[in-house]
Amino acid sequence: MPQIFVPKRFNGPPDTANGGYVAGLIASEMRKAGMGGAIEVSLRAPPPVEAAMDLVIADGACECRHGETVVGAARRVETLGRAPAAPSLDVAAQGRDNFPPAADHAFPHCFVCGPARSEDGLCIFTGRPHGYDGVTDVWTPEADYADAEGLVREEVLWAALDCPGAFAIGFQERPMVLGRIRGEVLRRPEAGAPLIVAAWHLYDDGRKHGAASALFTADGELLAQTEQLWIELK
Secondary structure (H helix, E strand, O other), X not given: OOEEEOOHHHEOOOOOEOHHHHHHHHHHHHHHOOOOOXXXXXXXXXXXXXXXXXXXXXXXXXXXXXXXEEEEEEEEEOOOOOOOOOOOHHHHHHHHHHOOOHHHOOOOOOOOOOXXXXXXXXXXXXXXXOOOOOEEEEEOOOHHHEOOOOEEOXXXXXXXXXXXXXXXXXXXXXXXXEEEXXXXXXXXOEOOOOXXXXXXXXXXXXXXXXXXXXXXEOOOOEEEEEEEEEEEOO
Protein backbone atom coordinates (compact mmCIF):
# COMPACT_ATOMS: atom_id res chain seq x y z
CA MET A 1 0.00 0.00 0.00
CA PRO A 2 1.60 3.31 -1.03
CA GLN A 3 1.82 6.13 1.48
CA ILE A 4 2.29 9.89 1.36
CA PHE A 5 3.90 12.04 4.03
CA VAL A 6 3.76 15.83 4.29
CA PRO A 7 6.53 17.56 6.27
CA LYS A 8 5.29 20.45 8.39
CA ARG A 9 7.01 22.89 6.01
CA PHE A 10 4.23 22.30 3.47
CA ASN A 11 1.31 23.54 5.56
CA GLY A 12 -1.72 25.57 4.55
CA PRO A 13 -3.82 26.48 7.59
CA PRO A 14 -1.92 26.00 10.86
CA ASP A 15 -0.96 22.36 11.56
CA THR A 16 -2.68 21.23 8.37
CA ALA A 17 -1.09 20.25 5.07
CA ASN A 18 -1.63 22.48 2.05
CA GLY A 19 -4.53 20.98 0.11
CA GLY A 20 -2.97 21.44 -3.30
CA TYR A 21 0.27 19.84 -2.15
CA VAL A 22 -1.61 16.78 -0.84
CA ALA A 23 -3.65 16.55 -4.05
CA GLY A 24 -0.45 16.66 -6.09
CA LEU A 25 1.09 13.83 -4.04
CA ILE A 26 -2.03 11.73 -4.60
CA ALA A 27 -2.08 12.53 -8.33
CA SER A 28 1.59 11.60 -8.62
CA GLU A 29 1.00 8.21 -7.00
CA MET A 30 -2.01 7.57 -9.24
CA ARG A 31 0.14 8.35 -12.25
CA LYS A 32 2.73 5.83 -11.06
CA ALA A 33 -0.11 3.31 -10.98
CA GLY A 34 -0.80 4.02 -14.66
CA MET A 35 -3.62 6.53 -14.26
CA GLY A 36 -2.75 9.52 -16.44
CA GLY A 37 -4.70 12.58 -17.50
CA ALA A 38 -6.75 14.86 -15.26
CA ILE A 39 -7.26 13.91 -11.61
CA GLU A 40 -9.93 15.21 -9.23
CA VAL A 41 -9.20 15.19 -5.49
CA SER A 42 -11.93 15.85 -2.92
CA LEU A 43 -10.73 16.65 0.59
CA ARG A 44 -12.93 15.11 3.29
CA ALA A 45 -10.92 16.05 6.40
CA PRO A 46 -7.99 18.36 7.18
CA PRO A 47 -4.85 16.54 5.95
CA PRO A 48 -2.26 16.21 8.72
CA VAL A 49 1.40 17.17 8.63
CA GLU A 50 4.22 14.96 9.93
CA ALA A 51 2.04 11.85 9.61
CA ALA A 52 1.87 9.01 7.09
CA MET A 53 -1.31 8.66 5.07
CA ASP A 54 -2.21 5.41 3.30
CA LEU A 55 -3.40 5.38 -0.32
CA VAL A 56 -5.76 2.69 -1.56
CA ILE A 57 -5.63 2.80 -5.37
CA ALA A 58 -7.96 0.65 -7.48
CA ASP A 59 -10.27 0.88 -10.50
CA GLY A 60 -9.20 4.38 -11.51
CA ALA A 61 -9.79 5.84 -8.05
CA CYS A 62 -7.87 6.44 -4.83
CA GLU A 63 -8.78 6.83 -1.17
CA CYS A 64 -6.38 8.63 1.18
CA ARG A 65 -6.59 7.54 4.82
CA HIS A 66 -5.00 8.65 8.08
CA GLY A 67 -5.80 5.88 10.48
CA GLU A 68 -9.57 5.40 10.33
CA THR A 69 -10.15 8.87 8.88
CA VAL A 70 -10.73 9.28 5.14
CA VAL A 71 -8.76 12.41 4.34
CA GLY A 72 -9.59 12.50 0.65
CA ALA A 73 -10.82 10.67 -2.40
CA ALA A 74 -9.52 10.97 -5.95
CA ARG A 75 -10.52 9.79 -9.39
CA ARG A 76 -9.66 10.21 -13.03
CA VAL A 77 -11.83 12.75 -14.86
CA GLU A 78 -12.25 14.20 -18.32
CA THR A 79 -9.60 16.57 -19.62
CA LEU A 80 -10.20 20.14 -18.47
CA GLY A 81 -11.36 22.81 -20.90
CA ARG A 82 -8.63 25.05 -22.24
CA ALA A 83 -7.61 27.81 -19.84
CA PRO A 84 -7.82 31.46 -20.96
CA ALA A 85 -4.70 32.96 -22.47
CA ALA A 86 -1.94 33.98 -20.09
CA PRO A 87 -1.35 37.60 -19.15
CA SER A 88 1.96 38.97 -20.33
CA LEU A 89 4.94 38.60 -18.03
CA ASP A 90 4.93 42.36 -17.41
CA VAL A 91 1.25 42.34 -16.41
CA ALA A 92 1.71 39.28 -14.23
CA ALA A 93 4.59 40.96 -12.40
CA GLN A 94 2.22 43.76 -11.36
CA GLY A 95 -0.16 41.36 -9.62
CA ARG A 96 1.68 41.19 -6.33
CA ASP A 97 1.48 44.97 -6.02
CA ASN A 98 -2.22 44.42 -5.29
CA PHE A 99 -1.87 41.38 -3.02
CA PRO A 100 -3.70 41.96 0.26
CA PRO A 101 -1.57 43.23 3.18
CA ALA A 102 -0.26 40.69 5.66
CA ALA A 103 -2.62 42.01 8.34
CA ASP A 104 -5.60 40.84 6.24
CA HIS A 105 -4.25 37.33 5.63
CA ALA A 106 -6.11 34.57 7.51
CA PHE A 107 -3.23 32.07 7.15
CA PRO A 108 -0.02 34.17 6.99
CA HIS A 109 2.17 31.09 7.48
CA CYS A 110 0.77 29.17 4.47
CA PHE A 111 3.59 27.55 2.48
CA VAL A 112 2.20 28.85 -0.83
CA CYS A 113 0.85 32.34 -0.19
CA GLY A 114 1.90 33.24 3.34
CA PRO A 115 3.71 36.57 3.68
CA ALA A 116 5.39 35.20 6.81
CA ARG A 117 7.11 32.46 4.76
CA SER A 118 9.61 34.58 2.83
CA GLU A 119 12.49 32.26 3.75
CA ASP A 120 11.03 28.84 2.93
CA GLY A 121 7.71 29.28 1.09
CA LEU A 122 6.69 29.64 -2.53
CA CYS A 123 5.81 33.32 -2.00
CA ILE A 124 3.11 33.35 -4.68
CA PHE A 125 1.27 36.61 -4.08
CA THR A 126 -1.46 36.78 -6.72
CA GLY A 127 -3.20 40.15 -6.92
CA ARG A 128 -5.39 41.82 -9.54
CA PRO A 129 -3.39 44.07 -11.87
CA HIS A 130 -5.03 46.94 -13.72
CA GLY A 131 -6.89 45.84 -16.84
CA TYR A 132 -6.76 42.08 -16.17
CA ASP A 133 -9.78 39.95 -15.28
CA GLY A 134 -8.14 37.70 -12.72
CA VAL A 135 -5.29 37.53 -10.23
CA THR A 136 -1.73 36.82 -11.23
CA ASP A 137 1.92 36.78 -10.19
CA VAL A 138 5.34 35.69 -11.47
CA TRP A 139 6.87 32.69 -9.69
CA THR A 140 10.37 31.30 -10.17
CA PRO A 141 10.60 27.82 -8.60
CA GLU A 142 13.85 27.15 -6.79
CA ALA A 143 16.08 24.13 -7.38
CA ASP A 144 15.05 22.35 -4.16
CA TYR A 145 11.54 21.94 -5.60
CA ALA A 146 12.88 19.89 -8.52
CA ASP A 147 13.53 16.18 -8.97
CA ALA A 148 16.80 14.57 -10.08
CA GLU A 149 16.08 15.61 -13.68
CA GLY A 150 15.69 19.27 -12.71
CA LEU A 151 11.91 19.33 -13.29
CA VAL A 152 9.59 20.84 -10.68
CA ARG A 153 7.87 18.10 -8.71
CA GLU A 154 4.19 17.54 -9.42
CA GLU A 155 3.03 18.20 -5.86
CA VAL A 156 4.75 21.60 -5.89
CA LEU A 157 2.96 22.53 -9.13
CA TRP A 158 -0.40 21.57 -7.64
CA ALA A 159 0.39 23.62 -4.54
CA ALA A 160 1.33 26.64 -6.64
CA LEU A 161 -2.07 26.44 -8.35
CA ASP A 162 -4.04 26.06 -5.11
CA CYS A 163 -4.08 29.39 -3.22
CA PRO A 164 -4.37 31.70 -6.27
CA GLY A 165 -7.91 30.39 -6.77
CA ALA A 166 -8.93 31.56 -3.30
CA PHE A 167 -7.56 35.05 -3.96
CA ALA A 168 -9.43 35.20 -7.28
CA ILE A 169 -12.62 34.66 -5.27
CA GLY A 170 -11.73 37.11 -2.50
CA PHE A 171 -9.96 35.19 0.27
CA GLN A 172 -9.07 38.34 2.18
CA GLU A 173 -12.74 39.27 2.71
CA ARG A 174 -14.02 35.72 3.29
CA PRO A 175 -11.44 33.13 4.41
CA MET A 176 -12.00 29.69 2.92
CA VAL A 177 -10.48 26.24 2.60
CA LEU A 178 -10.09 23.98 -0.41
CA GLY A 179 -12.81 21.37 -0.79
CA ARG A 180 -12.06 19.92 -4.22
CA ILE A 181 -9.43 20.42 -6.90
CA ARG A 182 -9.40 18.99 -10.41
CA GLY A 183 -6.01 19.31 -12.06
CA GLU A 184 -3.95 18.37 -15.06
CA VAL A 185 -0.20 18.80 -15.57
CA LEU A 186 0.64 19.02 -19.27
CA ARG A 187 4.36 19.55 -18.87
CA ARG A 188 6.58 19.98 -15.82
CA PRO A 189 8.94 22.95 -16.18
CA GLU A 190 12.56 23.16 -15.17
CA ALA A 191 13.36 24.98 -11.94
CA GLY A 192 14.91 28.43 -12.15
CA ALA A 193 12.81 29.89 -14.97
CA PRO A 194 10.11 32.54 -14.33
CA LEU A 195 6.55 31.24 -14.65
CA ILE A 196 3.20 33.02 -14.82
CA VAL A 197 0.54 31.99 -12.29
CA ALA A 198 -3.02 33.17 -12.92
CA ALA A 199 -6.47 32.43 -11.49
CA TRP A 200 -10.09 33.37 -12.19
CA HIS A 201 -13.31 33.48 -10.16
CA LEU A 202 -15.97 31.15 -11.63
CA TYR A 203 -19.09 31.19 -9.41
CA ASP A 204 -20.63 31.64 -5.96
CA ASP A 205 -23.22 29.33 -4.38
CA GLY A 206 -23.78 30.24 -0.76
CA ARG A 207 -20.62 29.29 1.12
CA LYS A 208 -19.31 27.39 -1.90
CA HIS A 209 -17.17 29.18 -4.47
CA GLY A 210 -15.57 28.10 -7.72
CA ALA A 211 -12.27 29.16 -9.24
CA ALA A 212 -9.80 28.07 -11.89
CA SER A 213 -6.05 28.53 -12.08
CA ALA A 214 -3.27 27.96 -14.58
CA LEU A 215 0.50 27.94 -14.83
CA PHE A 216 2.29 29.23 -17.93
CA THR A 217 5.81 29.74 -19.19
CA ALA A 218 7.02 33.32 -19.56
CA ASP A 219 5.95 33.27 -23.22
CA GLY A 220 2.45 31.92 -22.49
CA GLU A 221 2.69 28.15 -22.97
CA LEU A 222 0.14 26.39 -20.75
CA LEU A 223 1.90 23.98 -18.37
CA ALA A 224 -0.81 23.00 -15.87
CA GLN A 225 -4.31 24.00 -14.84
CA THR A 226 -6.95 23.35 -12.20
CA GLU A 227 -10.61 23.88 -11.38
CA GLN A 228 -11.42 24.28 -7.70
CA LEU A 229 -14.22 24.27 -5.15
CA TRP A 230 -13.64 26.40 -2.06
CA ILE A 231 -15.70 26.33 1.15
CA GLU A 232 -16.08 29.61 3.03
CA LEU A 233 -15.37 29.29 6.74
CA LYS A 234 -18.26 30.03 9.12
